[in-house]
Amino acid sequence: MRSRRVALGITLLVTALVTVPVAVPAGAPEAHAVSEQQTKILRVGVTQEVDSLNPFISITRTGTDILRTGFDYLTVYNQEDYSPIGSLAESWETSQDKLTWTFKLRDGLKWSDGEPLTAEDPAWTFNKMLDDEVARTANGSYVKQWESVEATDEHTLVIKTKVPQATMLALDIPIVPEHVWSKVADIGAAPQFPMVGSGPYTIQEFKEAQFTKLKANPNFWRGKPKVEELHFIYYRNSDAAVTALQNGEIDLVNRLNPTQFDSLESNPDIARNKAQNRRFNEILINPGAATFDGKPIGDGNPALKDIKLRQAIATAIDSKTLVDKVWGGYAEEAQGYIPPVFGEFAWSPPEDLKREFSLDEANAMLDEAGYRKGPNGVRLDKQGKPLNLRLMTHAEANLDEVAGPFVKGWLAEIGINITLQPLSDNQVNESTTRGEFDLAFSGWNANPDPDYVLSLQTCASRPNAEGKGNTPDSFLCDEEYDELYNQQLQEFDRGKRVDLVKQMQEVLHDRATLVILGYDNALEAYRKDAFEGFPLQPREGGVIMNQQGYWGYYGATPAGEGPVPVFNDDGTASASDAETSEAADEESSNTGVVLAIVGGVILVLLVGGLLFARGRRRTADERE
């Protein structure tokens, strides 16, 4: 009897495990929907883990995204077009020599716990960063050149810098409450929850690798958000996040790939947002890396010093195919260095300079430059060595993984042999900074002011002998380019500066130390049965998540609660004029069922085959 009871117990256990949960959440979607209506929760799926919610420490995309909603800043980028506007600070002025900045804080600011927020709080935050190296972990670069910070009265904050600093209106530093943080012994430790903050939400709870919960902050100076709770839920892979969106387990998700974005098209409850990114994607071609003082470093193939070779490589890379095949059409074809989202500075090569993709043309260029083909079709460099180049890719990046084989294929056609080298993000960063690469995938998020990305290609941005100290991009060091760079720095006439910036892009295009691949779109989706919509940044064609600000989460509008607000620069909000949701056709998909059936049938066949084959095994067994 005993074993029968055991067997029964096991069966019960298994059935319980499988069926009870099925039975319970059979009604779960409704249960979720209901709870949503009672307390309005915005559940956001994120695919990157939070590194830390300590405002001094966090540097990941997700971490900063959450902190942006929990802590306000002196100034923020506006919703319309990324121009800096006041947030905690109402106004500011600078001295003649641009070394002293005086910020005036708003009246009546309050922390989420009701304590008043005064100039002492930013002063304490910044001074902590000046004094304590650990507090500089995340945002230390902003205060590197600061002299002193002082709160002269309750509303006035005075910052003195050692040299004029262009980023003073874009200080991406969360302001923390002095009355809480001055009692913290270890400034780098994980914070205590709930956190006292000043943003539209306050951070309540953090479950590592699971979720972060935030609650609406009634003391936020712009007013309480319409959503009562904001949950960031971590999904390690984006498919799971998409499934969760389809099941109504989450309301908003971003960083979709083309397949996922397409598959959501037919879902009537889901709205999609195809946004212009600030990002450009490129392949670097090492032109002979050197330190900022001109000493060669790294192990780049010396053949790449030849501009003719680099130009031929650039001619053999087809942006159109990459846009179609890699980004599934959700991208824009390569033009200049500055992404088209910043229309004013963006440049596209005129007809006579344009490099039309042509393998024949590239081959002809190489023939003319004297690169003979070797016995196995691989060209030989000037020293007679075959042209074997490495292409470094980010192992976790879909773009690199899909685009890498294309580049390899094209270059093989022009007699250049490519070895793909997938490395972790950090390894790619290190190796490229040390100049230890031939070709490498790269890309940057450009800012409304192009200065930073332009500076990446100057001689001065090259690193020291250990490959540290600066962040180089392509190791270009070009007199003409540097000359233009310095001119645009000092040019106060906007039109003339735009001209200079375009000239710089022309130089970059000609030198071919980098090949622009294209500008991919940010693909986002949300439940339109639960949410009316979200404020985008920039307002036209912009993103909901990963904004340079809190607009998207702050202005989240639950279904039936009126139009999505537009946030004006003066601190007011107005109703939006455009509907962000899009219509979608209804079409159901049975692929899951098909998969299950096909899988099942095949399993049965496999087993059946085995059984059939094992039919005579009995004899062997019986001899035992």
Add this chain to the structure above:
Amino acid sequence: MTAPSPRALAWRRRGAAFAAGWKQYASQRAGLVGLGLLVLIVLLAVLAPYISDQQGLDVTKATGGRMEPPSGEFPLGTDRVGRSVLLLTLWGARVSLLVGFVATLLSIAIGTIIGILAAHYGRWVSAGLMRVTDFFLVLPSLVLAIALSTVLERGVGTIILAIGLTSWPSAARLVRAQTLTIEARPYIERSKALGGGHLHVIGKHVLPAVLPLVFVNTTLAVGSAIVAESTLSFLGLGDPDPMRPSWGSMLRSAWLDSAVIAGAWWYLLPPGIAIGIVVLAFTMCGRALEAVLNPRLREG
């Protein structure tokens, strides 16, 4: 040893034993089916360059659309850049089988050497070697293999090393047990008494007696190695060369490009089923061989 006749005699004896073994093997349908499947798959893999065009693996020459369902032109549909899944599966067999075979040979070689040494030499060598073996046996081998693949440059060689270096302990134990049994037999005693050195005893007596068992173990281990390869490739540690796809790297592409969401079953199923069939085929062969060669099963 100089006269040819004893050697010829020995060969004749081996030939007869082989024939008897084969007869016994052939009497097991599972073994025959497994062997048939294996021969077929290996043939397909070897002949891939002759029955298909490798150029089809080049993404820049792909003619299909993104994840097209099966059609006349693409019997198993296309992958994320429009290559034929059938072609990829065919060529994937080459890498998967290669890794499976070589990694297993490496692991069996290490295992055999350590196993024989541990059994043949005295207490201390044995104790030391077996401690190391036990240590590796319990280590989470996948974690170790992941670490190894990260340390070394990515490629087929690294995968082989990572699998080979982490999967030998069970072979070592098996070989040791078998060697102990054999060394207890009187003819080893005799050989030692006649002045046979370690090399002689191991090379002439122990190794031939252990080899059949090793062979069985090899057959069974190839399947595991293929699964291990697919897992490492799936985790993104495989060979990045697009012209050398493996079943594991196909599944990784399918996974990364959301074949599950898109319901692209033609992209998900073939590599997985191929792995299943090959592993099963090896298992069937291994079990049949075991029944022939394992004395315990035979004498029962």
Add this chain to the structure above:
Amino acid sequence: MSDILTPTEDALAEAPPPTRGGGALRYVLTKIGGGLVSMALVVVLGFLLFRVLPGDVIQTMFRGRPASPELMAEAEERLGLNKPLFEQFLDYLWRLLHGDLGQSYVFNVPVTDKILERLGPTLLLVGVATLIAVALGLWLGTRSAWRRGSRFDRISTGVALALWSTPTFWLGMLLLAATSGLFPTAGIVYSDTAPDFLSQALDVAHHMVLPTITLVAVIYAQYQLVMRSSLLEEMGADYLTTARAKGLRDDLVRRRHAVPNALLPTVTLVFLHLGFVIAGAVSVETVFSWPGLGLLTYDALRVRDLPLLQGTFVVLAGAVILMNVLADVLYRVLDPRVRAS
């Protein structure tokens, strides 16, 4: 991983030779001593292996952000990375003895905290899956052996082998595709589930279904096959013939005599194969985003968080070694043959 098909050799090799009564303590001590040596090896290997991972730790910490050389030197000093390797090793040992596994570079929290956070979900998943797999395997294995050659035997053994032959992650992917919408596809609990225990427990159970099924499907085969073959071996034994000759009923013979004896090698195997189960857990946790140690290990590897890697490696390997020593001792206690002598 191939051991499942040659299970008895393994199990036998694992079986302690029957010694006379006085050897019991000695046997236990030897086993514990062996375990300690293995632990020492793990500790050393953990240090060395992750020390040779390529890449600059300091650069990793700053994630490619611009940082002054002074800042980097400071960080290097703080982490003791400028000391000679041997000194670093001594530091590491000393801290390890105090339960301190260092500070995670990426998360900026003690590694011990991080591991403790992730231990629960892994224990839950691996524990439940192992229990079900063992129960299922033993039951199926017993039935197959008892009705050797029957259709049940052929089908169940065939299914087990087929499942065992498929890669874990692929099985997980198919399950995901086939059950889309029925079960949560990732994580361990919804963020908006009511905080009371029952709701939470049910939600966790709901989240566990797919990962558990996947893990069970892959690991139960070995228990079934070992149980089957050791029971077959046991059934040939003389004492069973005697028992039957005494007139005992067939199923009584099976339950009272054959099964308990055949259980032993199988139970030993449960522990011996924990490493295999953990490998499965890495795949399963990756596919289902289960916030456990396996996922932590893999994520730590991707960003090369050395202290975290070292920590997870030492903890995982240590746990497996501990379990093995326990199994050896238990075996000694449980085996009636050993006990009797």
